[in-house]
Amino acid sequence: MEAIHKLLYYCIFVGVLCCVHCDDFKEELFIKPLPPTHLYGYFQFVTLVDGDTSSFHSHLAPRSLAEVISRFQVEELHLTLTEGQWRHNQWGYPVLDAAPGAELYAWFSPDVVDVDTQWKKLTATLSGLFCASLNFIDNFNTVVPQMVLWPMGAVKSSQNVTSQLRYASLPREIVCTENLTPWKKLLPCESSRGFSALLNSRMIHNTNYHSIGVHVRKVCTSNDCSDTNLEIKQTVALVYDYDIINSNDWSFRKLFGQGLPGACPLSSDSKIYVDVTSNDTQAFTLMPPPDNFVLSQRGGSDTRLAVYSIKPDGQMINIGVKHNSKTELPLSIPPPLHFNRYVLGYGKEFGGIVTELTNNCWTSINVVVLENAPWWLPIQLSSLRINGEAESKLVISQYYSPGRSRQKPYHLELLIKLPPRSTTTITIDFEFVFLKWQEYPPDANHGFYIGSALISANLPTAKNYTSLPITGSTFDSFVNASKLWYPIVFRTNGAMVSLPTPDFSMPYNVICLACTVVALAFGPLHNICTKELVLKPVGTPVSLTQKLLNLFKKKRD
16 A cells, blocks of 8 residues: 555656646846936746646646636736836836836637626736736726737737727726735745745835736747747836935845845746946946856847856845946936826816827837726817827827717827927817716825826837847847837826815715714703702701701801
8 A cells, every 4th residue: 555655656746747847937137227326127937838728737837827817718918016107218118118007908819709798807806816906997997909009929810809909007006015925926936935035025115116017928839830838927127216225236135135045946047137238347346246248139239238047056145236436327318219298287177188209219100109088087089189280190090989978988099100300299188077976086186097198119220229128038039139120018107187076075064063063962952851850848857967067067168
């Protein structure tokens, strides 16, 4: 019997070991200084699942997330939870852009007939999985983008990706520890080993910008893309301020409160990349010295990276940078395309949304702008103006879907050709709507948030620009990549408007006054209604004790 048990344990061990080798897990960390006084850190954990997810057995990938993808027939999924605003004009472009608050969009399988029902079930399930308010996503804040988004993974050529796509955002969502904890539980080593051990909630939530994300897509395993694998990518983006850490010298202990306890034992590749492009004059020193240096050539620019290969030996590692006494901060180079968004108007009747797009290139750029206005902020298509003109030749194509009160948002997409070395202004007016008193949030006077606008563009080659985004499952596959045009999707800054708000203090004052009156009248009425009046006879004989007391009272007076 004991021999049978040993044989069974051996078979199980061999089977699990073979299954682990079927999947692949990699972890990477990218660190880069940002002008003028910031530091950018980007974590990327990629799990590649081999085989069909319909008969999924959990090996390295999170079973809970894979079951959600399989159950609701999701082809591709992108979820981000972000606190703060990325400054594209100063910092350049991030690795993956994200909108403030919560953002979710997904493509469903062509076999799904009722996409809206599957979308609602998906948001409710992800809400419980990540402890977020994604269950507030419904038809009244969901749009179907036509031009601005495209799949990042493998899709069938005959598939209508637009009809199977749903997009929604919750700009008011706040990112906290309750979102980070279930996110880390999806990793093979969770937060005990590997790069995820650096993600201390006490440290990362004190940054100027932090964003966590989950991105699921299908990738091809052959040239003809006959077979696909499932790629689950978990990301964390952090921006530190040198003024908060009191120095431009950084280390893992300063940034994360501890060192790195080695790589994850289940990871096939664990590397750290530090951008040392500005270290031509030995402005700073890396401690400890890196394993090697690589030259990344993307977008026509050269980026020098210091590479650390981390081993799962359990030794504590503290990587840092020591600057010289006379160190000049990196200069802020304007990116090829940057933008700004703000709200116009005064009073409580009419207003407008303005989006400014600045093209710094010497060639024209075609961009797609998506405006997603909630139903309580109706935008008027007749008031659309491009550089102050009602009809502009810059607009190549447009799509407009009018909203419906409490049912669907307003959806506008514009395909615009931006002239070289110019600034294009898009202005559209909106009206203020009176809401029902139950539809106001508890802090109604704080204002109402408007979601970010989406901007997709094909950026040309920029020789003097080194902050083009890094995409893909690993950094190594893009070290020597170079493209003539670089597709990317941006998110603008959010906005906030103040809707006509009733005086919610009036019912409070009425309640206080009514309660005060009732409290003052309750005492006398209660005494009158409950106390019993007893007649006291006048000619009652006085006792000796009472006579003595009365005598003492008279003498005292």
